[in-house]
Amino acid sequence: MEAFLSNIDRVVDGFSWTVRLTLLSALFSFILGILLTAMRVSPVPLLRGLSTAYVEGIRNTPLTLVLLFCGLGLNSALGLSFADTVATDVFWWAVIGLSAYTSCFVSESLRSGINTIPLGQVEAARSLGLTFTQNLRMIVIPQALRTVVGPLGSVLIALTKNTTVASVAGLGVQEASRQMKLMFDQGIAPVLPTFVGFAIGFLILTLPMGYFFGWLSKRVAVVR
Amino acid sequence: MTSTPLVVLENVNKHFGDLHVLRDINLTVNSGEVVVVIGPSGSGKSTLCRTINRLETIDSGEIRLDDQPLPAEGRALARLRSDVGMVFQSFNLFAHKTVLQNVTLGPMKVLRKPRGEAEAHAMELLDRVRIGNQAQKYPAQLSGGQQQRVAIARALAMSPKVILFDEPTSALDPEMVQEVLDVMTDLAKDGMTMVVVTHEMGFARRAANRVVFMADGEIVEENTPDEFFTNPRSERAQDFLSKILTH
Numbered sequence: 001m002e003a004f005l006s007n008i009d010r011v012v013d014g015f016s017w018t019v020r021l022t023l024l025s026a027l028f029s030f031i032l033g034i035l036l037t038a039m040r041v042s043p044v045p046l047l048r049g050l051s052t053a054y055v056e057g058i059r060n061t062p063l064t065l066v067l068l069f070c071g072l073g074l075n076s077a078l079g080l081s082f083a084d085t086v087a088t089d090v091f092w093w094a095v096i097g098l099s100a101y102t103s104c105f106v107s108e109s110l111r112s113g114i115n116t117i118p119l120g121q122v123e124a125a126r127s128l129g130l131t132f133t134q135n136l137r138m139i140v141i142p143q144a145l146r147t148v149v150g151p152l153g154s155v156l157i158a159l160t161k162n163t164t165v166a167s168v169a170g171l172g173v174q175e176a177s178r179q180m181k182l183m184f185d186q187g188i189a190p191v192l193p194t195f196v197g198f199a200i201g202f203l204i205l206t207l208p209m210g211y212f213f214g215w216l217s218k219r220v221a222v223v224r
Numbered sequence: 225m226t227s228t229p230l231v232v233l234e235n236v237n238k239h240f241g242d243l244h245v246l247r248d249i250n251l252t253v254n255s256g257e258v259v260v261v262i263g264p265s266g267s268g269k270s271t272l273c274r275t276i277n278r279l280e281t282i283d284s285g286e287i288r289l290d291d292q293p294l295p296a297e298g299r300a301l302a303r304l305r306s307d308v309g310m311v312f313q314s315f316n317l318f319a320h321k322t323v324l325q326n327v328t329l330g331p332m333k334v335l336r337k338p339r340g341e342a343e344a345h346a347m348e349l350l351d352r353v354r355i356g357n358q359a360q361k362y363p364a365q366l367s368g369g370q371q372q373r374v375a376i377a378r379a380l381a382m383s384p385k386v387i388l389f390d391e392p393t394s395a396l397d398p399e400m401v402q403e404v405l406d407v408m409t410d411l412a413k414d415g416m417t418m419v420v421v422t423h424e425m426g427f428a429r430r431a432a433n434r435v436v437f438m439a440d441g442e443i444v445e446e447n448t449p450d451e452f453f454t455n456p457r458s459e460r461a462q463d464f465l466s467k468i469l470t471h
C-alpha cells in the first residue's frame with residue numbers, strides 16, 4: 001500500500017485527466033444528443049433519416065472501434081489534428097470519439113422521455129402558434145429531460161468508465177487507467193493494492209453521480 | 225348581430241385511410257356567432273374542429289379565415305393558429321409550467337409581448353375565469369374544472385378571432401361542468417366567436433345562435449337551438465336526440 005500511496009500524485013493526475021475527459025465529453029454528447037433527438041422527431045424526413053442512421057450506426061459499434069477510428073483513422077492516417085503536441089491532440093480526439101459515441105445514448109434516453117409527453121400538450125402548443133423548434137425548446141425537451149434524469153445519470157457513469165477505453169484504443173491520454181498500466185509497466189507499484197486503489201478512485205467519482213442524479217430526478221419530476 | 229363570415233368551409237373532404245371522415249362539409253361561422261356542433265361519437269366533430277386550425281390537413285375543398293385561405297405551413301401557419309384558439313377535452317395544460325406561465329407563454333413567445341404586459345393581461349383573464357388566486361400553482365394541483373378554465377384563459381390570451389371548443393366538459397366530474405359552461409356563456413355574451421362541440425343542451429339553448437348536427441362525416445341538419453331540439457327534421461337527429469334525452 002505504501003508504494004501505491006507514494007505515487008499518489010500520479011494517481012491524482014490520472015484521475016484529473018479522467019475528469020476532464022468525462023466533463024468535456026459529457027457536455028458535447030449532451031448538446032449533440034439533443035440535436036440528434038430534435039432531428040429524430042422533426043417533420044423533415046431527411047433529418048429523421050440522418051439521425052436514425054447515425055444513432056443506430058454508432059450505437060451498435062464497439063466504442064473501441066469508434067476511438068480507433070478517431071485515433072488511427074482520422075488523426076494518424078488522414079493527418080487531421082488539433083494541436084502541435086501529441087498529448088493535446090489525442091486528448092481532443094478522445095473527447096470527440098467519446099462524445100460521438102455517448103451522444104447516441106443521450107439521444108435514445110431523451111427520445112424515450114419524449115414518448116412520455118402527452119401528445120395533447122404538443123398540440124396545445126402548436127395551436128397557440130408555437131413553431132416546431134419553439135415547441136421542442138419550451139414544451140417537449142424540458143419535460144423530456146426531467147423524466148430521463150435517472151437514465152442520463154447512468155449514461156454519465158458509463159461515460160466516466162468508458163474514458164479508460166481511449167488509451168486501450170491507442171489514444172494515449174494519461175487518464176487513470178493508463179497511469180495505472182504505466183505504473184505496472186515501470187514496476188513501481190504492487191499489483192493488487194494498485195488495482196484496488198484505482199477501482200476505489202472510480203467509485204469515488206461515480207457513486208456520488210448516481211446519488212446526485214437520483215436526488216435530482218425526484219427534485220425536478222413533473223407531476224401530472 | 226353582424227354577419228361578416230369569419231370561418232368558411234367549402235366542400236371540405238377528409239379521409240383517414242379508407243375512412244371518409246368529412247364529406248363535403250359546407251359551413252360558415254359569422255363573426256360574433258356561437259355555433260354548437262352535436263352528433264354521435266365518431267361522426268367527425270373533432271376532426272372538423274381540428275381542420276379549422278390545421279391540426280389536420282384536408283384532402284379537398286377550402287377553409288378560409290377572414291377571407292384568407294389557411295396557409296399550409298411555416299410562420300404563416302403559426303400566425304393563423306394564434307388567431308384560432310383551441311380548448312381540448314383533456315385540457316392539455318403544460319404540466320411543467322405554472323398556471324400563469326401557461327397563460328403568458330403564447331403572448332410572450334408568439335406575439336412577442338413583454339413579460340410585464342403579458343402577465344398583467346394574463347391576471348385579468350385568470351380573474352375573468354375566476355381562478356386568479358391560483359396563478360402560481362401547477363396544473364396537477366388544480367381540479368379538472370379549474371384546469372379547463374385555465375385552458376380557456378390560455379386561449380383568450382392570444383386574443384383569437386375564434387375559439388374552438390372540443391367537448392370541453394366531457395372529461396369533467398359532473399359537479400364541475402357548470403363552472404366551465406358559465407365561463408363559456410359569459411364569453412358568448414361578450415361577443416366571442418365560438419365553435420363548440422358539446423352535448424350540453426342547456427348551454428346550446430342559452431348561448432348558441434345555431435346548432436349543427438353531424439352524422440357519419442356529414443352535416444345533416446343546421447338550425448336554431450330551439451327549433452333543433454324541439455323539432456329535429458332529420459330522422460338521424462331525432463334518433464340521436466331521443467338517445468341522449470333518455471340518458
Ligand SMILES: Nc1ncnc2c1ncn2[C@@H]1O[C@H](COP(=O)(O)OP(=O)(O)O)[C@@H](O)[C@H]1O
Pocket residue numbers: 240243245263264265266267268269270271272
Ligand atoms: N388520427 C386518426 N387516424 C385515423 N382515424 C381517425 C383519426 N382521428 C379520428 N379518426 C376516426 O375518424 C372518425 C371521426 O373521428 P372524430 O372526428 O374524432 O369524431 P367525433 O369527434 O365526432 O367523435 C372516427 O371514426 C375516428 O375513429
Ligand SMILES: [Mg+2]
Pocket residue numbers: 269270271390391
Ligand atoms: Mg371528438
